[in-house]
Amino acid sequence: MNEIVTILMLTLMAGLAIPLGALLSVGDHIKSNWLETEFRHSVMAFGGGALLSAVALVLVPEGSRNLGVVAISFWFMAGGIAFMALDIFLHRLNTSMAQLVAMLSDFVPEALALGAALSLGNSYAFLLALLMALQNLPEGFNSFRELKSATTFSNGRLLGVFVLLALLGPVCGFAGYYWLSAYPVAVSCVMIFSAGGILYITFTDIAPQAKLENHWLPAIGVVAGFLLGLIGHQFLVN
Numbered sequence: 001m002n003e004i005v006t007i008l009m010l011t012l013m014a015g016l017a018i019p020l021g022a023l024l025s026v027g028d029h030i031k032s033n034w035l036e037t038e039f040r041h042s043v044m045a046f047g048g049g050a051l052l053s054a055v056a057l058v059l060v061p062e063g064s065r066n067l068g069v070v071a072i073s074f075w076f077m078a079g080g081i082a083f084m085a086l087d088i089f090l091h092r093l094n095t096s097m098a099q100l101v102a103m104l105s106d107f108v109p110e111a112l113a114l115g116a117a118l119s120l121g122n123s124y125a126f127l128l129a130l131l132m133a134l135q136n137l138p139e140g141f142n143s144f145r146e147l148k149s150a151t152t153f154s155n156g157r158l159l160g161v162f163v164l165l166a167l168l169g170p171v172c173g174f175a176g177y178y179w180l181s182a183y184p185v186a187v188s189c190v191m192i193f194s195a196g197g198i199l200y201i202t203f204t205d206i207a208p209q210a211k212l213e214n215h216w217l218p219a220i221g222v223v224a225g226f227l228l229g230l231i232g233h234q235f236l237v238n
Contacts, residue, residue, distance in 0.1 A: 021140025063191030079196025115176025
């Protein structure tokens with residue numbers, strides 16, 4: 001398949017998971033009490049598991065190939081600190097877009113890395129696209145709910161915004177393909193930076209919110225999210 005078409009398909013698949021998650025959230029009037037508790041927390045936990053699998057199976061092992069220990073340490077911590085600074089900034093603004101910004105802050109660098117990976121002929125690009133879709137689905141779900149509760153926009157208008165956000169995937173994918181592909185070390189830095197940031201988001205935002213007293217299903221959501229990433233990884237390496 002032509003690489004341009006492949007980039008378009010993979011990044012759109014990952015990006016369209018955002019409005020798909022938002023669309024699932026639109027139906028929250030169905031069994032609303034249940035959705036507000038166990039299902040919502042399970043969705044968040046699933047996203048956390050998918051994020052962890054992206055870090056453990058793709059971003060860290062692939063990103064560390066072209067970097068030494070010092071560079072890995074620097075960019076990993078830089079990612080965590082940068083995402084922490086963004087988190088503090090959003091908290092002080094008291095904005096209703098915290099979940100949305102957090103989603104885009106890991107989606108954009110991953111899409112850049114995806115495009116660059118395809119230009120270098122790396123098979124893990126397909127796994128990365130799958131993991132991006134798995135994490136964008138619950139993140140789109142939660143972001144939509146957060147925005148809906150704080151604005152007066154109609155569901156249709158908000159869904160339209162989320163569809164436009166999905167197009168960032170192809171834009172960043174092609175940027176990575178045509179620009180970052182010439183700099184494999186830079187690609188590795190982006191991946192390690194993203195891994196540090198994702199790890200921060202997972203344990204400061206997603207994991208605490210996924211916790212639900214006297215309910216055990218959400219924790220299995222983490223296992224399921226990571227498992228899907230692991231299955232995809234095994235298909236690629238075997």
